[in-house]
Amino acid sequence: xxxxxxxxxxxxxxxTGADAMSLGGALSSNVHGRGLTLKPIVDQVESCDLIDAAGxxxxxxxxxxxxxxxxxxxxxxxxxxxxxxxxxxxxxxKVRRDVTLADxxxxxxxxxxxxxxxxxxxxxxxxxxxxxxxxxxRGVFSCYQPVPIETPLTTGPAGFCVQDWTELTVLAxxxxxxxxxxxxxxxxxxSGQVYWADAQLAxxxxxNYHDGVDRATGATCPGSEMITEIFVEQTSLGAFLEDAxxxxxxxxxxxxxxxxxxxxxxxETFL
Numbered sequence: 001x002x003x004x005x006x007x008x009x010x011x012x013x014x015x016t017g018a019d020a021m022s023l024g025g026a027l028s029s030n031v032h033g034r035g036l037t038l039k040p041i042v043d044q045v046e047s048c049d050l051i052d053a054a055g056x057x058x059x060x061x062x063x064x065x066x067x068x069x070x071x072x073x074x075x076x077x078x079x080x081x082x083x084x085x086x087x088x089x090x091x092x093x094k095v096r097r098d099v100t101l102a103d104x105x106x107x108x109x110x111x112x113x114x115x116x117x118x119x120x121x122x123x124x125x126x127x128x129x130x131x132x133x134x135x136x137x138r139g140v141f142s143c144y145q146p147v148p149i150e151t152p153l154t155t156g157p158a159g160f161c162v163q164d165w166t167e168l169t170v171l172a173x174x175x176x177x178x179x180x181x182x183x184x185x186x187x188x189x190x191s192g193q194v195y196w197a198d199a200q201l202a203x204x205x206x207x208n209y210h211d212g213v214d215r216a217t218g219a220t221c222p223g224s225e226m227i228t229e230i231f232v233e234q235t236s237l238g239a240f241l242e243d244a245x246x247x248x249x250x251x252x253x254x255x256x257x258x259x260x261x262x263x264x265x266x267x268e269t270f271l
Contacts, residue, residue: 009089010198012044016123016261020205024082030074033201034121036114036143036262042073044088050080057083092196094151095120095144099191101184102141104241104260108234110141111262119143120197125183126258129176136245136258140184147194154193160186162204169209170216172256225256231263 013033015026027048032040047061050072058080060069072079098119102110107124114122122143127134160168164186171179206212214223232240237260248255 008092010092010196011201012088012090012198013038013041013121014198014201015041016201020207023085023087027073027082027085028075028077032261032263034123034261036111036119036122038263040074040263045073046086046088048072048082048086049084050082052080092198093120094147094149094153094194095197095200096147096151096192096194097142097144097190097200099140099142099187101138101188104137104139105238107141107260108237111234114143114145115262117145119145121200122262124260126260127180128172128255128258129180130245130249130255132177135249136241139260140187142187144195144197144200146197151194153195157193157195158186158189160204162206165204165206166209166212169206170213173213173217173254 013035015021015031016033026041027045030040030042032038047059047064048069049057049059050068051057058065058068060066060072062069068079072082098114102124104124104126111122122141124139124141126136126139129135168179168183171182210222210224213219230240247253
């Protein structure tokens with residue numbers, strides 16, 4: 001809901017990895033984005049209306065039907081269908097993308113430094129080829145720093161088009177080293193570009209992309225990926241990644257994509 005003012009307002013965060021989604025679904029799974037100091041989306045929700053099992057519409061907030069509010073957001077639809085949402089917006093800001101290659105051994109310190117320097121968003125994409133020593137040990141570290149509002153937006157910015165993502169999804173299944181190298185090279189080209197903070201949260205998403213992967217790989221039956229999200233305390237990140245690396249190599253699991261994001265939860269910082 002736009003606030004009645006001349007000030008430009010924008011969303012604080014959105015779920016990453018998909019752009020066509022419902023706000024009701026986002027609240028039901030209490031999604032998060034790439035905010036370096038942000039809690040999940042519940043932190044930006046002022047209130048919501050939902051239809052309960054009896055067909056009654058109930059307005060829920062931190063002061064009205066507070067118990068139901070706490071259950072419904074993150075309740076995966078079990079407590080009713082969310083029909084209306086009031087979100088807290090914030091003044092739009094511009095950000096400059098800062099991209100570098102980094103090692104996971106120093107990732108916690110890098111995130112801490114970016115937060116100290118006022119960066120708003122950031123994440124880290126791993127190298128995914130188990131035949132390389134860099135597997136889960138090196139990746140692309142991208143963060144977004146606020147810049148003065150008068151800073152010009154980058155015209156004709158470098159980035160990924162639909163064809164790029166189509167080719168990368170196939171390479172992630174067939175030539176993981178080449179996939180990461182192409183991804184890293186293009187992302188490094190975007191370092192220094194300036195965007196609206198909320199606009200940079202959106203990107204190309206390929207619907208039914210696995211159909212193309214199946215055709216390119218000659219699959220005899222339709223395939224899909226399993227997505228897993230694991231919360232790890234910062235102090236345990238290094239040991240966890242080394243354990244995960246060993247397990248993935250030993251089992252031959254086909255890792256397609258992996259990323260680290262910083263999530264605030266219950267006053268403790270989790271990766």
